[in-house]
Amino acid sequence: MSTLTRNLSGSREMMKTYCRRVEIPVLGEVAVPPPDKLAYYAGLGVLAAFQVIEWPLALVVTAGHLLADQHYSGLVKGVGEALESA
Structure with a gap:
């Protein structure tokens, strides 16, 4: 080989x-990150929702992690x- x-x-x-892929009726098949990454992204969302950090910062950090963890x-x-x- x-x-x-x-x-x-x-x-x-x-x-x-x-x-892991999940079938969503309107969107089709969507990739789901591993549970540890999902918890991290949810934590960022909670921090942004409670205005501990700003939404643009949460989006930039999330995008950076998505690119780094490819x-x-x-x-x-x-x-x-x-x-x-x-």
């Missing part, structure tokens, strides 16, 4: 582990390593 194929199959398994970056890393070894 080539390095690229091994990395792609490993990334696919990781995506299945971390991406589980798909492993796929990009695997492809890059495979291309370097080729």
Whole structure:
């Protein structure tokens, strides 16, 4: 099995582990983050609702965490390593 194929199959398994999907009638299939991340985002929402932090700050922090926690970056890393070894 080539390095690229091994990395792609490993990334696919990781995506299945971390991406739970829920079917919503109007929106279709929606990805749900893991429970620990969901609790973090809910905590930010509660802080913003009680005006401990401002809504724009809560949105920026949430967007930053979503970008930093992308589980798909492993796929990009695997492809890059495979291309370097080729």
